[in-house]
Amino acid sequence: MDESVGGIMFLAIKEILHNKTRYLLVVFTVFLISYLVFFLTSLAVGLARENRTAVDQWQAKSAVISSYSNKSLTVSTIPKEKYQSYTDDKNIAELGQMTVVSQLKDSDKKINTNIFGVDWNSFISPKLIEGRLPKNNKEVVIDNSLENDSFKMNSRVKINGSSNYFKVVGITKNNSFFAVPVIFTNMDVFRTLKYGSDKVENISGLVVKNNQKIKKAGLTQISIKDLINHIPGYNAQVLVFSFMIVAMIIITFLIISIFMYIITIQKISLYGVMRAQGIRTGRIVESLFYQIFILTILGSVLALVLIAATQLFLPKTVPFYSNWLAYGVLTLAIVVMALMGGLISIRRVVKIDPLSAIEGE
């Protein structure tokens, strides 16, 4: 390796240490922007997850819903004659979905929830972290996020103002759909709630675990990705967050380029001296980029530390989800943008005339 790399690092670090306030300001700005980027990302990922974790749990390839439903599971209904030929296939599971309001016994608080009606023996049956699967039409399994609303084992729950109570016998986790937690029931309970009677043997859709193709009049097969994208509001949400995050990263580029340009202009006479002493322009440019690199890494690492702390202290109801891979990619994007911000200053440095050192300008 070229020995002068040591010289570049020496120059860059010495200068930062000698002008601490000036460079701390740069670090602080990068820190604030990075923190905002990370925070927004965590919220975006958290919200997106609340829309879809229940679907992700299936680990399925596709879903079959009614053709008229415009790819939205929430409005799909499939009558028995359309789906009964698939009920023996272990790789196909029937699903009933409806949006309901739940209420604990002796509580006035109404909570928006989803009902997933499932066959307890199918592959979309929930994985329990506590308790057991229901044995009759009076028992349900709930997602553990309902614990934030005081739901727990053996709680008695009223669904859509039902006259009888359902008993919580099992708890699952990461089962949220459409940003509200899921209550799992058997198909009979689902049909009674949605269609008024368990004799109406409709379902909302079929979940297909493998790659098989299903073609039937009135039914549409869509990929799981498609299903998620058609959760009402999901796409808009993801887009809004993505735009905000991209905008923040572009702002990083602008701020770093402006900061570095101003600092460069202030240092022109110094660069003149360095050029007169025989230090090459290339070295000066490398030192500038090395500084940008150090400052941005410092700023974003501080932001990561604060994000980790935020995660510890944020209330559980905030849809905040730390995705360290995403943070890594974003940190990289911020550093790349900051380095690109330095490009604008290069022109200035290259034009520096060592004569300016002699003239004392």
Place this chain on the structure above:
Amino acid sequence: MHLVEMNNVNRQYGSGRTLFEALHPTDFVLDRGEFIGLTGPSGSGKTTFLTILGLLQSPTQGQILVNGQDVTKMSDSEKTDLRFNKFGFVLQASNLIPFLTVNEQFKLVNKFSHSRRKKINPKELLDILDLKDVADKYPNNLSGGERQRAAIARALYNNPDIILADEPTASLDSKRAEQVVELLAQIAHNSQKAVIMITHDTRLLSATDHVYEMRDGYLRQQD
């Protein structure tokens, strides 16, 4: 072979009616062991001459040879490297880097230096220039005289063949000014280097071997 040889070198600024010849065609030769004084009124072209000789700007016409090599044909980065290795500048405005202590100025030279040529022992240098006590201070915290001496130390440290000093004694009292000039003379005579010093102080010229005078862009040897 001369250390530096300038053949018919001139420098013009502007063009047409605004044409101004800062340096008229000049022949000049510099040899090892020479200590040359350069005087002249301000604006006469002294600094132009010194910066062309020091490869800080190119002449409009003419040829410059350093150690027999034609520098007018060199690329910018080749000239920069040559400047780093062969030339030492002592400038009117301080040529020190503000965020490095006196000692660190030397360290930077070490880090950027490719050649294994012998450096002057920094301790000795600081001793001679009476800078021992301020070696760990930043240029901002030095007095004018200390800063000037530190600049000289910085120029000498790389053990250059040619030292170009533009008013090196400007901010020194007469006793210290004499010491600095004496030091430059010693460097020229004892270690076979060439020194060119611009000065307004004619008393200091007695230590030099030759004196040149610059007037309206014409260079003339005085003795």
